[in-house]
Amino acid sequence: MELKLILAGLMKKMSPQMPVTDEQLQRILEVIDEVPVTKGEFVLRQGKVSNYYLLLNGYMRGYTFDEQGNEVTTNFFAGPRAVLDAASFFGRLPSAENIVAISDCRGYLLTLEQLNKLFHEMPEFREFGRAILVRELVIAQEQKLAHINLSAEDRYKQLVERDTELMQHAQLRHIASFLGVTDTSLSRIRRELANKK
């Protein structure tokens, strides 16, 4: 399927009360760049200022390091998602995150200037951008809540349920660190889940 159509569908879905016209979509495509990302490529490196990758298709993983130097997975992304470190991108600050593709991906790469230009000239795109940002906020709050009131086992079950395909691209130790448990623990959790069935 053509990327342009996916984008159109996403914009319609995210801000249905302010639909874009075909001419506006054409204008957007003149400004932003279609950039494929192959598995293993990075869209963000620690220490750099984040870009805004509008991931339409594929899977990515974000990670950083704790004080002991252990890798910690902070995010999994399944298109369509906004892939960025918001604090870095909007604040023009070096990021503490790394974000890497764990499958071949398709999407658009936006700079802050491109985004601001489109925000300025097109209220519909502004609304879309806000809806995307709100969704990222909701996702982060949901994941935080899962840590507060679910056990590791339940968090794992929820993750697999909601993102079955994504989980098939992710390594177990990355899933474990994302859930906040060791890979040993997650391995045991999986064994018990398998036994129950």
Next chain:
Amino acid sequence: MELKLILAGLMKKMSPQMPVTDEQLQRILEVIDEVPVTKGEFVLRQGKVSNYYLLLNGYMRGYTFDEQGNEVTTNFFAGPRAVLDAASFFGRLPSAENIVAISDCRGYLLTLEQLNKLFHEMPEFREFGRAILVRELVIAQEQKLAHINLSAEDRYKQLVERDTELMQHAQLRHIASFLGVTDTSLSRIRRELANKK
């Protein structure tokens, strides 16, 4: 200190690259409502559509209930903060959250119409609104990260360090459920921290 001045200072701090003029500030104050909230009052009730309370001064707590019916504290707020359920406010959906003042508070109450009106006519306010939203996103992601790579003890230490005053207004069991541990556990953690010193 007058609330208007606090708002002016906040706007300057949040979006320094697009400062508001005095006339614009005056216009903003014509549109939004200054609303004090006394301790124990709610700014959001489960099942209602969220408003946007721009908390400038004071402390609030957000909570919901898990499947077993236990109260779970999802957020503490210390002014200046945007106090809202973003999914509910922007999506016009009933909220699952309750938000209650745990001290007397001062701030402005905004409806979505008021916010959209100001966004539409004032790019500076738009920028401010975006900066606020980004900050909420960063806060949520930081708290999620704390759950992934810190122990309960470290999460508690970090919370007390960063929000000393807020913690003096919060009950221990609410802090405990916010941290994702039982009040029993938190009580023990506090005892051991006291012993260490």
Next chain:
DNA sequence: TTAGGTTCTTGTCATTTGGCAAGTGTTCCT
């Protein structure tokens, strides 16, 4: 003052999770 309610602490024991080390299986490179 007393009685009742709420909050926090503590003790005991069960469950979950972590740390470490060994073992199995797979992939990849030469």
Next chain:
DNA sequence: AGGAACACTTGCCAAATGACAAGAACCTAA
């Protein structure tokens, strides 16, 4: 084929946390 590297599993024991119940400290209202 051989070997190294990596991913995942498992066993053993220690540490952290939960569940439950009792007690201490405090506040409030009759």
